Amino acid sequence: MIDDLYQETILDHSKRPRNCHAMDDANYEAEGYNPLCGDKLKLFLKMEDDVVRDVSFLGSGCAISTASASLMTESLRGKTRSEALALLEKFHDLLTTDSPVAKDLGKLVVFCGVREYPARVKCATLAWHTLKSALTAESPDPVVSTE
Amino acid sequence: MSTLSSEITAGFDVERVREDFPVLKQTVHGKPLVYLDSAATAQKPSCVVDAIRHFHEVDCANIHRGVHELSQRSTAAYEETRTKTKNFLNSRGENELIFVRGATEAINLVSSSWGRKNVKEGDEIVISAMEHHSNIVPWQMLCEERGAKLRVIPMNDRGELILEEYEKLLNPRTRMVAVTHVSNALGTINPVRRIIEMAHKAGSLTLIDGAQAAPHLQVDVQALDADFYTFSGHKVCGPTGIGILYGKADLLNAMPPYQGGGDMIRTVTFEKTTYADLPYKFEAGTPNIAGGIGLGAALDYMTAIGLDKIAAYEHELLVYGTEKLLQIPGLRLIGTARNKAAVLSFVMEGIHPHDIGTVLDLQGIAVRTGHHCAQPVMDRFNVPATTRASLAFYNTVGEIDALVAGLKKVKEVFS
Numbered sequence: 001m002i003d004d005l006y007q008e009t010i011l012d013h014s015k016r017p018r019n020c021h022a023m024d025d026a027n028y029e030a031e032g033y034n035p036l037c038g039d040k041l042k043l044f045l046k047m048e049d050d051v052v053r054d055v056s057f058l059g060s061g062c063a064i065s066t067a068s069a070s071l072m073t074e075s076l077r078g079k080t081r082s083e084a085l086a087l088l089e090k091f092h093d094l095l096t097t098d099s100p101v102a103k104d105l106g107k108l109v110v111f112c113g114v115r116e117y118p119a120r121v122k123c124a125t126l127a128w129h130t131l132k133s134a135l136t137a138e139s140p141d142p143v144v145s146t147e
Numbered sequence: 148m149s150t151l152s153s154e155i156t157a158g159f160d161v162e163r164v165r166e167d168f169p170v171l172k173q174t175v176h177g178k179p180l181v182y183l184d185s186a187a188t189a190q191k192p193s194c195v196v197d198a199i200r201h202f203h204e205v206d207c208a209n210i211h212r213g214v215h216e217l218s219q220r221s222t223a224a225y226e227e228t229r230t231k232t233k234n235f236l237n238s239r240g241e242n243e244l245i246f247v248r249g250a251t252e253a254i255n256l257v258s259s260s261w262g263r264k265n266v267k268e269g270d271e272i273v274i275s276a277m278e279h280h281s282n283i284v285p286w287q288m289l290c291e292e293r294g295a296k297l298r299v300i301p302m303n304d305r306g307e308l309i310l311e312e313y314e315k316l317l318n319p320r321t322r323m324v325a326v327t328h329v330s331n332a333l334g335t336i337n338p339v340r341r342i343i344e345m346a347h348k349a350g351s352l353t354l355i356d357g358a359q360a361a362p363h364l365q366v367d368v369q370a371l372d373a374d375f376y377t378f379s380g381h382k383v384c385g386p387t388g389i390g391i392l393y394g395k396a397d398l399l400n401a402m403p404p405y406q407g408g409g410d411m412i413r414t415v416t417f418e419k420t421t422y423a424d425l426p427y428k429f430e431a432g433t434p435n436i437a438g439g440i441g442l443g444a445a446l447d448y449m450t451a452i453g454l455d456k457i458a459a460y461e462h463e464l465l466v467y468g469t470e471k472l473l474q475i476p477g478l479r480l481i482g483t484a485r486n487k488a489a490v491l492s493f494v495m496e497g498i499h500p501h502d503i504g505t506v507l508d509l510q511g512i513a514v515r516t517g518h519h520c521a522q523p524v525m526d527r528f529n530v531p532a533t534t535r536a537s538l539a540f541y542n543t544v545g546e547i548d549a550l551v552a553g554l555k556k557v558k559e560v561f562s
Binding site for chain 1: 176498499500501502505506509516517518522525531532556560561
């Protein structure tokens, strides 16, 4: 049971998060906040011609939220803005619905166990909420809350 | 079982107590439930469930108005709880006890009714660094509205209030000192009698938030000389949605009503309304009758076991649990006050409380993780959140052992 939620990939990314650093030449930034647990996350994006060239994050949180941010950064590179937002929707469906797991989620499928734990969905979506606000907000440095 | 654990069980028949709580006899994720979240809400003994059921099945009617049999029965049962509460808190009379939804509403009642009448620009309200949000936000709202100042008693690294600093905060502008009797996040038992005495010397009133004290300590509002005291029913094994505000009669009498409506009036015309006497002046509308009756059964139950016995047993559990938890490498207790109720709040190096909570849950162990509605406490100890195991008299030494084993599993998963 514990392994269904905390799959090997999640544990790996939570202990050794990828792209976990600030980015000086980012042209999009956003902050995410989960008031339930106090977790904060800052996301940095470098967009060129509407394509994600680079992405990184800073922040500390639980294993689920850290791994989610880490795996998100890995899966975003090279995607267009609309592809990134479409992936977000699929990821959200993975966590919150009983629908069959989308085929093109790649490594992100490791979060499928989270749907059994409604209290933890917000942990897994914090980075993605932050991404959405970075890509869609009108103000340059929005702070988004999961509440 | 170790020698210590058999010594603990010898003085208190916890297995018999557990028979009264059907909810405890279940498995969660295939493991026996270990409920360590009583500071959030206590479980309900059968007698409380039965009392509520009996009301709904046999006596159900609105109170105070009907002349018919059922209404008289429900009124009597509901009002009896006021008498039981009088004995529970040792108040002078029933008229000093107001039924509210819980401690939160009680504090809001005082901050709104007493506060708006008595707090003016430049006045000061003193709270402490370990308050639950419910004893911060209402006062903050009042201060903002009236142009008053909120001042905060600091605490030391153990999670104890620093009384020398408190003394310095008191001055002729202090109108109210509102502090918790027992901290929900740290377990600290505050020296409220001394705190009240100091406030009175400075000419200030006091409100004591007893939400975490009433389930664990014998409370005597007269001995404390508290001006206001409040607790929530659901934390003393009663139902949710019912609680008590105690206030000295002269203070309550001088306060304007909190809400208007039925039951709180003497006469109503379109020109003028006169208000009912205490306690009804503060009880507009049909109250939580079933909740009030359930609370009465809960107070009977707690009183029959004896708060002194409960406190002594829980203290033994706390000592045992503290010793066991401190043996886990990388675990740090948050809240190590010398006078402490049975709360074990802790952090583990490199492991987020939410992950601890989930892995414990998968082993059937219910703990609370997060900021416990006390974000300033988390800031004070520089942690975003803690894991909190809060104990009650129906918990056992074996359950603490289960927690320790559960935490070892947590370490295995995340090491």
